Amino acid sequence: MNDGFPHDHSIPTTVGLQVPAAPQQLTLLRALAETVTLLADFDIGEVNDIRLVLDEVATLLVRDAIPGTALDCDLTYDSDGVTVRVAAVASTATALDDSSLSWHIVRTLADSVRTVKELAAIPAVGYPTVVEFRWLRTSRS
16 A cells, blocks of 8 residues: 555554454454555555455454453564464363364465464363464565
């Protein structure tokens, strides 16, 4: 996106949002991903793919989130690409099914994916779960 101002993407910039872990909030995350990646000068195809990956990850987390908890999302971009981190408190230790179609989409489109599940959490409180994916600019030339 060329707004007439010079952009220095060598310095990492992070933009974050916390919303209730509910399906109707996913629209805000999609808008955040689109806005941030356009400002970071990704092309429209990359913007759409990054938004799709974020949507798949967030939807999986929301489906198993404990009611009343939050979904945290941070997008950090620099000259190399963008890293997206999404976190929620899951109601089960097996919240993310890595054999699902959603995970296939995530693994196919993202350059790397990392999942951290706190399995030692107290079941009455939930299981903190974080998914982080990286999109590199150079791999899409």
